Amino acid sequence: MPVSEKQFQYVGKSIPPRELFDKVTGRFQYVGDMPSELYGKILRSPHPHARIKHIDTSRVEKLSGVEAVLTHRDVPPRKLPRRDQRACYILEDHVRFVGDEVAAVAARTRAIAEEALDLFEVEYEILPPVFDPEEAAKPEAPQLYPGGNVYGPQFGMMIEKGLNEPVIMEWGEIEEGFKEADVVIEDKVEVKPQIHSPIESHICIARWRGDELTLWTATQSPYEVRMSIAHALDMPEGKVRIIYGAIGGGFGSKYIERYQPITVLLSKKANGKSTKIVLTREEELCHASRAGAKIRVKLGVKRDGTITAIYLKGFFNLGGYGNIIGGCGRFGEESPCLTYKYQNARFEGWDVHTNHITSQPCRGVALPTLTFAMENVIDQAAERLNMDPVEFRLRNLPETDTMMPVKPHKNPIYPRAELEAYPAQQILREVAEKIDWERFKGHQQPVFVEGSQSRGLGIAASQGWGGFCIGGFINETVIINNDGSVHILSGHTDLGTGSNTTLRQIAAEALGISIEDVTMATGDTLIGHFDMIGARGSRSMTTAGHLILVAIEQAKNKIRQMAAPLLEVEPEEIDVRGKKAYVKGDEERAILLRELLTSTVKCTVGGDPREWLLIKGTMWPMVAQGKKTRNPVVAASEVEVDLETGVVKPIRIITGNSPGRMINPTIVRGQYIGAAAMTLGMALWEEFKYDEQNSVYEHASLTDYKVPRAMDVPPIENVIIEEFVERPLDVGGPYGARGAGELAGLGIVASIANAIHNATGVRVRRTPMTAEKVLEAIEEKREKKK
């Protein structure tokens, strides 16, 4: 039963999210807008690596207005499980980075809490630190954890021990592949941590009533917060209520973190009084980041442009408590390893703890980093073969129905399968056309020079996994009310991306009713609609949307059963749309739902953990076997480089993506532009600076840490190719939709680097590509020429 485009009332329409009315009038209530009885502050470590020998809190406790003090001696003996991260204690006597949590205090005013921080007396035993992930991977390095600093490649909430092994993804025989190659390129890149910097800092308010806890917090992953806190405090999950309806930006930073259970324990010690902790901007900029990484890539190509082999070895800096998804991310479940038809490949990712700030996934996780590393050598290969960068990529890009990877995996994490609806080559062509690639004169030949200003073009391809759809992750309930209107209980989290609206559009479309007749409850764990991983991976709309359509189909079946005897036909002959049940092809033979229903019709779906294990060649477990759904990604940039100062000015950026079918085009476009701007900041300006000698962060304000402002960001245009497979409504992505959130950000860093090379002839191999680094590379080249 393929869906026909003609009948769409809401799919493909840019309906403004309902909450925008509250957001533009200042009435939308964030956690920070709520009052609290007490204010908490966290004492943070001044040392990168130390053991706490002694903490004296007597002076803190004597300070008038202080109502609770917390040290590692007061926390439960149970660890805090965190998805994809080592479980850790809420506080412990071992600190692992400058800024790590040491103790906490709650007081009647924020000023008193601040003052109290100075009254803690802490005696540390200084331990040797290690900052470089490659060094930290060595057995002789200072150990942050018993059993070693390498963390991987296992997976699970309660895994506390690393395996001291890299994540490996491999097919074919790379040695054979390099032998076949006419040209071999080897290079390495280094990526600095990027700080998520949502404008709303991490924030929560905890309050106890008896043995029941309520936590208001800005989080992308409420059920993870609930599960972790309930486990650590040894209490039933149902007694932990998380309210999370308003989030002022997350970008991968807002999951479970220690500040939340710290607030919870402070409140408990203060007889349950509401207690608020909000991170200062300085704390916000010095506690978690996109992982820094050092990556080496070796690429073999034949003279005709065929890529025979790739070997990538990366060290990802997890910092003190990092997240493995924020490390190499298990190579994004094959992406971007499947960007090209690599004949033979080995990807080796070392996720390593160091005494840096903690890595957290950040928009696109490791994909922008990996794409930068890979496209750097791809561009060099095109140059060595004297091929146009676009032509070289076209020769190697897979397309719809290409079997990927080219040879079977050695360790079959995922079976080989054909790419489905994968217009990579078309996207690349259209992006090239849009940026006017005809102006490209050749490698190292700028498209335009005037005085010291030199303009260059750069292009990059990638692949994303975004918008995956696994029912086991999430619960959705569709309730058909007595009057035929619909109420949805949804486990997903709307991060400010408008996913609540997109989901209401999907439901209204499928039921043939007005979007005003679709309401949704989310934002409160009291509805008990679990979501295993929260709003991440560009998958809120695809996963929740798919499950809502499954639930709607089940609800319709229930209604068909009820209506069949009254309409005197078989249930299969009945359609349910527009608040009525009617005989297919004869809408006159109908019964209104408000006359048919004596109670609500309710269907709950999802949450079957077995579905997580059912991945057979596709991210859509219910879809045709032997197919992979991946997102082809292209980015192109035009930059102007000042050869005297090294300043890089982005002139234009084009993103190229395939969102399947767009449910709400304006929202999709907003996601693409936002992701591109954020990774542009990573490429050029956002510089994490840590003075290892003096243990000082030098980037700890928004003046020093330069997130893109309106004058920095050039016009960002989008090539969007809607390609999808028509399927029954309850199968696969909703109406053929795929994710959008991160997917325009994967190739930006790489395309900027390649554009700088085109403009200047130099390759900048470290991010951010600040004027200083670009000038250094230009001067190095000039020296060599002499």
Next chain:
Amino acid sequence: MIKSKSSGKEKRIEAEMITVATTRKIIHLVVNGKDREVEVRPNELLVDVLRERLGLTGTKIGCEAGECGACTVLINGKPNLSCLTLAIECEGKNILTIEGIGDVERGNLHPLQKAFVEYYGVQCGFCTPAMILTAKALLEKDPDPKEIEIREAINGVICRCTGYMQIIESISAAAKAMKGNARE
């Protein structure tokens, strides 16, 4: 506290600590067109008076150091950072916050608010009040700004979600709508 070279040491905290005992002072503000009398400490920040005393939480706090722009309000029509402004400096001044724009009770939005909804110049919404107020001041000065002028005007307000394109489109659309209204 983290060791950092951050110079944006919060004025609020220092101020609060020094002057717990300092005498309070009554000041008069015109907030969103209404006369308000507030008793403040001499070091109290405007953002705190607005949010905590007057309950106008539409004005946001993002950095407390005058860097992110989320706390922008209009003082006598001009954008100001309320996290760097002492309340007593505002004696007798006109203060406009997001709550003072449009007629929400009657469901009438200001053309800027309408455009931000229609053109999706909002994602998480945390910078939105500051963006709209900044744009309002711009359009009052220049009803027909060029794209670059819009970018210049909002450069002090950081948006981490949108990449600014749809914000700029919203402001341009509002400018057109307002010119249309003016002609009628």
